[in-house]
Amino acid sequence: MSDVLASGKPGDAVGPGAAAPPTPDEALLRQVRSGRLLAGILMRFAQDPLTEVDANIELALAEVGQHLGAEHAYLILVDQLTRHWSMTHEWASAVSGVRKQHYVDRPSSMLPWIIGTLRRGEVVRLQSLDDFPADAQLDRRVHEEIGHQAMLITPVQGKGGVATGALGFDVYSGPHVWADEEVELVRTLGSVVASMVERQQAEVALRESRERLGAILNLSPDIVSILDGQGTLVYNSPAAQRIHGYLPEDLQGKSTFDLIHPEDQPLVSARLAELVARSEGLVQVGYRYRDKDGSWRWMDAVASNQLGNPVLQGIVCISRDVSERKRQEQERQAFEQHLRQVQKLESLGVLAGGIAHDFNNLLMAILGNLDLALADTSPLSPVRTNLLAAETASRRAAELSRQMLAYSGRGRFVVEPTDLNAVIREIAGMLAVSISKKAELRICCAAALPLIQADPSQLRQVVMNLIFNASDALGEQSGVIDITTSLRQCDRATLARTYLDEQLPEGPYVCLEVTDTGCGMDPETLARVFDPFFTTKFTGRGLGLAVVLGIVRGHRGALQVGSSPGQGTRFQVLLPVPAQEAGQPEQVPTVSSSWRGGGTVLLVDDEEMVRAIGEQMLVRLGFSVVTAPDGRAALELIRKDIQRPAAERFVCVLLDLTMPRLDGEETLRAVRQLTTDLPVVLSSGYSEQEVRRRFGGLSLAGFVQKPYLLESLRTVLREAIEAAGPGAGPGEAAS
Secondary structure, three states: OOOOOOOOOOOEEEOOOOOOOOOHHHHHHHHHHHHHHHHHHHHHHHHOOHHHHHHHHHHHHHHHHHHHOOOEEEEEEEOOOOOEEEEEEEEEOOOOOOOOOOOOOEEHHHOHHHHHHHHOOOEEEEOOHHHOOHHHHHHHHHHHHHOOOEEEEEEEEOHHHOEEEEEEEEEOOOOOOOOHHHHHHHHHHHHHHHHHHHHHHHHHHHHHHHHHHHHHHHHOOOEEEEEOOOOEEEEEOOHHHHHHOOOHHHHOOOEHHHHEOOOOHHHHHHHHHHHHOOOOOEEEEEEEEEOOOOOEEEEEEEEEEEOOOOOOOEEEEEEEEOHHHHHHHHHHHHHHHHHHHHHHHHHHHHHHHHHHHHHHHHHHHHHHHHHHHHHOOOOOOOOHHHHHHHHHHHHHHHHHHHHHHHHOOOOOOOOEEEOHHHHHHHHHHHHHHHOOOOEEEEEEOOOOOOOEEEOHHHHHHHHHHHHHHHHHHHOOOOEEEEEEEEEEEEOHHHHHOOEOOOOOOOEEEEEEEEEEOOOOOOHHHHHOOOOOOOOOOOOOOOOOHHHHHHHHHHOOOEEEEEEOOOOOEEEEEEEEOOOOOOOOOOOOOOOOOOEEOOOEEEEEOOOHHHHHHHHHHHHHOOOEEEEEOOHHHHHHHHHHHOOOOHHHOEEEEEEEOOOOOOOHHHHHHHHHHHOOOOOEEEEEOOOHHHHHHHOOOOOOOEEEEOOOOHHHHHHHHHHHHHHHOHHHOOOEEOO
């Protein structure tokens, strides 16, 4: 039930038992007392800091409660989300014996009529419980249980007139008359308290916001900066000290351009001018920034124009340290470039090996026929001169083929324990007179280098090619060529950066380093330095450094090269140190040129011309010959052969390595499943070292490198047949 106060002011809920208005003198006295009390409360709120708001609210509750004759006073605040209310401030008269309630998180549904009245902005003035209207019985029962007899409650309204709480005064001892000026005092106090609570909440929210922002900035890995329109630093977050090492006072008022790399300043300046010229949008830029220790760090920044923002009044920039990402990108690009180079060189090596294989088959027919023709030609014959000239040209072609095989890493090596220092000392005199007269050759060899498994003649070629390349780089200018040797421990990361890294094992490597002070190479030249026939001088230089790469690859080593225009070039050759003592050098036995064989030899080769000349050579050596065009045909012949009597069986198989359908390796494995007694000699343009490495454990009786001559074939067949024993069909000496 709600009606109008006796004073005629609408808007208050009042029960039917309102007392008669006071006399004019009483009303005036009450107004004076209320005014003085309110003035004192307002003075405290105005003068005391916000930290004293809670204490001043409770003091005001006590003073006003005593002034009104109330026994209990409180401030209730409502959670705007949950609509629950809690008693935040409270006073109780000491003489009344009233116990403080301390209500916390109570639902608004407990007091629906009172809460509804306060939400409408009206004061609840009940002089006794009988003043509760008929539709407020739930509210009345709650207050009966508490023991209230009279109450005066005014809404505490925030911005927009929204009820955010209530200020109440209760009487327990009996009914109580609330005068109009007392209602106005409580209403005014409610407005004052609402203002102070809002200020306090705003201060708390601001403090929490600052603490939250500070915590975020402290934890953020990125730097948050504020700059003016000219790039002067106004603020830097703590990340600037963690990343760059500068204290806040080191950067305050400093131009950010003083710390940006000179090469990046024009770009950053243009981006800043672009951003200042417009009021919206973002600008992104990458640049190098100088740390306090003088080093440079890559940063990526995103900036927003907030010059018109009254709070920020500057350019807000968020910058991130991307140095590690840049390093990884550079490493990835270098790795990809290195991988492309490795793949290209590997492809060229495969191509060179394939060409050399086919070339060797042609040379096999040419040299074989020339060899047989010369053997049958009288020294006085006029055609002998032409045959010898053709043989010389063919041998030169064979040498080129061997270079191509060396580039592919499958050249012919005679491996033995080798002292790299000794190899260099042997050719030092020749090198000194072979290079430019204006070049100073300096040799510095590490003491007590371990022996390596290598072909000394091939190593000499490596050293000479590198020295001649360095001499060419000096040209007509004076300069220095340094040759140094050392022992290095190479880890996987070091080996991964080398040319043609084929998952080489970590461990000790003997290092040959050749450096010059010549013209150097640009990146384009450096990328092609190992290409066959590539040169910056003149055409016709041959395979050059390509052979160096092939020889090193054939020795299971690695190469590193570094160069830049005007800064010279450095080549590093890494050769593995064997884990165990190397064996003795390969011995080439001498064989009498009159030795002749006997029995039948199976000749297996996919090239008809090779089979033809090979058959002629074998017949010349005293053998009967059966030929097969591939491995499958050879296996069929061997299966039939092992069924014959021992005296009629093949005495040897001369097997080609590279064939279609079934290559030499697969054929030999199949042969060894059929018989272990039959000698098999492998024929290939690849090196014996490469072949024996691939055929380890397969009982290879011998090896002859294409293109071979009659005497080479005689030597290897005699070794293979005699090693197999008498049952294999021994040869005989011709008278």
